[in-house]
Amino acid sequence: MAKYRKEILDVSSFPLDDCRELVAAFNSTFPKKDAYMALEESAIHIMLIQLDMVKYREFLDGLSISEDLIKEAFDVINSIGSYGLKGSKRLFSGYNAERKVVNRKAKEQSRSKHYYANDHSFSKVNNELPPEFENKIICADSLQLLKKLPDNCIDIIFTSPPYNFGLDYDTHNDTARWDEYFDMLFAIFKECIRVLKYGGRFVVNVQPLYSDYIPIHHIIGNFFIQNKMIWKGEILWEKNNYNCKYSSWGSWKSPSSPYLKYTWEFVEVYCKGDLKKKGDKENIDITAEEFKSWVVAKWSIAPERNMKEYGHPAMFPEQLAERVLKLFSYQNDVVLDPFNGAGTTTVVAKKTGRRYLGIDISEEYCKIAQDRIDQADLGQQSLFD
Ligand SMILES: C[S@@+](CC[C@H](N)C(=O)[O-])C[C@H]1O[C@@H](n2cnc3c(N)ncnc32)[C@H](O)[C@@H]1O
Numbered sequence: 001m002a003k004y005r006k007e008i009l010d011v012s013s014f015p016l017d018d019c020r021e022l023v024a025a026f027n028s029t030f031p032k033k034d035a036y037m038a039l040e041e042s043a044i045h046i047m048l049i050q051l052d053m054v055k056y057r058e059f060l061d062g063l064s065i066s067e068d069l070i071k072e073a074f075d076v077i078n079s080i081g082s083y084g085l086k087g088s089k090r091l092f093s094g095y096n097a098e099r100k101v102v103n104r105k106a107k108e109q110s111r112s113k114h115y116y117a118n119d120h121s122f123s124k125v126n127n128e129l130p131p132e133f134e135n136k137i138i139c140a141d142s143l144q145l146l147k148k149l150p151d152n153c154i155d156i157i158f159t160s161p162p163y164n165f166g167l168d169y170d171t172h173n174d175t176a177r178w179d180e181y182f183d184m185l186f187a188i189f190k191e192c193i194r195v196l197k198y199g200g201r202f203v204v205n206v207q208p209l210y211s212d213y214i215p216i217h218h219i220i221g222n223f224f225i226q227n228k229m230i231w232k233g234e235i236l237w238e239k240n241n242y243n244c245k246y247s248s249w250g251s252w253k254s255p256s257s258p259y260l261k262y263t264w265e266f267v268e269v270y271c272k273g274d275l276k277k278k279g280d281k282e283n284i285d286i287t288a289e290e291f292k293s294w295v296v297a298k299w300s301i302a303p304e305r306n307m308k309e310y311g312h313p314a315m316f317p318e319q320l321a322e323r324v325l326k327l328f329s330y331q332n333d334v335v336l337d338p339f340n341g342a343g344t345t346t347v348v349a350k351k352t353g354r355r356y357l358g359i360d361i362s363e364e365y366c367k368i369a370q371d372r373i374d375q376a377d378l379g380q381q382s383l384f385d
Contacts, residue, residue, distance in 0.1 A: 002094025120228035155333035279330035343369020
């Protein structure tokens with residue numbers, strides 16, 4: 001017999017009579033073996049095994065109680081992101097038992113999970129970041145600067161390298177031959193892997209240059225796998241904008257060479273040595289709602305709108321960095337961005353109570369990044385505006 005899944009609905013702001021009516025009506029409409037509700041002080045405990053959501057919607061619409069309570073009562077169940085299906089009913093509990101694969105765990109073991117990384121030789125001894133690098137924005141070539149850091153001293157790297165699109169950066173030449181570009185990138189990434197702690201995360205935001213037919217996210221993926229990093233997953237950052245003109249078709253209405261269009265970028269997540277990251281419980285700052293929503297790996301976030309104001313041609317928005325840092329790191333962790341640009345990663349690290357090191361080759365961008373940190377220090381910006 002499956003165990004009930006419990007959801008708690010805070011009803012402290014709703015009339016008590018409405019709450020009583022909702023609970024009584026629910027319990028006389030749906031069989032207890034599927035679901036039931038109980039009113040406990042200022043909360044309704046919703047115990048779920050399975051529920052037909054269409055019937056539930058009809059049931060709620062038939063009640064003469066507060067509209068807001070109806071909305072909350074629907075949303076609290078409807079927003080459960082992970083569930084199974086049985087006929088017209090959503091399964092909220094025991095749905096793993098419904099899976100078709102028998103002996104899933106044993107089979108997983110015999111296949112040898114992340115086999116490509118299991119013979120790594122990473123040390124498990126982590127080190128402190130030397131104080132001269134802590135909470136600093138440093139203007140340098142990351143390849144040179146990172147060599148000054150000890151092994152295993154960074155908890156999480158979040159970065160977006162230059163994509164070689166031919167953008168007008170302050171100092172960096174963004175139109176290299178592709179082989180030279182990857183040589184530059186991977187020399188820096190090798191140093192990044194060295195300085196990353198055992199159990200640390202390396203999160204890279206990339207967008208391929210589709211018109212050159214270079215799948216940069218796959219090439220980067222191969223690099224990480226050859227360097228024994230474990231692939232944790234991939235987030236699709238849905239920007240809802242086209243990467244090219246509406247009229248660029250390649251071949252119009254012909255299979256000869258249609259041009260595919262994209263409205264998203266990728267965020268690749270790799271781990272060093274271990275998929276689990278150690279940290280104190282009191283340093284977790286992600287809320288339950290954020291967690292439920294962000295583990296669904298398609299994130300709709302608008303592109304950064306203030307690039308002109310910051311004077312940088314290729315920034316990602318603070319919201320993207322906020323999600324990455326809160327989902328994959330703890331407060332007080334050390335965050336590195338080796339291509340820090342106008343400093344989005346570092347300012348979000350600062351705002352969310354993490355330590356940071358941001359490196360960029362442009363003095364101009366480093367000044368902007370430092371300025372954003374100073375403003376956050378003065379509390380001149382609201383947390384995520
Ligand atoms: C895509 S931008 C990063 C933008 C950043 N995520 C933001 O939101 O502001 C890439 C940055 O890498 C910097 N860069 C290029 N080569 C570098 C190198 N060898 N060392 C350090 N920074 C470098 C460029 O100056 C540019 O600002």
